[in-house]
Amino acid sequence: xxxxxxxxxxxxxxxxxxxxxxxxxxxxxxxxxxxxxxxxxxxxxxxxxxxxxxxxxxxxxxxxxxxxxxxxxxxxxxxxxxxxxxxxxxxxxxxxxxxxxxxxxxxxxxxxxxxxxxxxxxxxxxxxxxxxxxxxxxxxxxxxxxxxxxxxxxxxxx
Numbered sequence: 637x638x639x640x641x642x643x644x645x646x647x648x649x650x651x652x653x654x655x656x657x658x659x660x661x662x663x664x665x666x667x668x669x670x671x672x673x674x675x676x677x678x679x680x681x682x683x684x685x686x687x688x689x690x691x692x693x694x695x696x697x698x699x700x701x702x703x704x705x706x707x708x709x710x711x712x713x714x715x716x717x718x719x720x721x722x723x724x725x726x727x728x729x730x731x732x733x734x735x736x737x738x739x740x741x742x743x744x745x746x747x748x749x750x751x752x753x754x755x756x757x758x759x760x761x762x763x764x765x766x767x768x769x770x771x772x773x774x775x776x777x778x779x780x781x782x783x784x785x786x787x788x789x790x791x792x793x794x
Contacts, residue, residue: 714782718746725756
């Protein structure tokens with residue numbers, strides 16, 4: 637399995653640092669709002685088209701060139717509202733999409749999006765604890781703008 641971890645740098649807001657230090661990670665992301673939760677894409681980078689254009693420019697067009705993603709089983713760790721899964725299903729002919737998130741409301745938003753995509757084979761998983769990616773049968777695992785949000789001593793002391 638190929639792990640494609642995209643850590644797109646963005647200044648971390650002080651409020652996120654303070655909250656993450658006081659709460660467990662799952663509780664924090666269940667209640668985070670605005671640009672952090674990415675459920676409302678219209679409020680972030682000009683909506684879905686803005687997000688898609690950014691991803692294409694930064695990495696997606698490179699990774700999908702020549703049909704490389706076609707027929708793959710793709711996992712997405714930290715799916716927000718599922719926009720990347722929608723793009724992968726609609727534009728890149730993946731065989732199956734597996735979306736994992738630690739916040740139930742993210743998965744609820746993604747489930748609504750996937751209902752409108754009848755041909756997209758997908759599985760949405762509420763993740764608690766350490767994920768066992770090996771059991772999912774993935775060819776590719778994508779994690780973008782997620783890993784840097786997991787609190788660590790260096791993260792909350794910054």
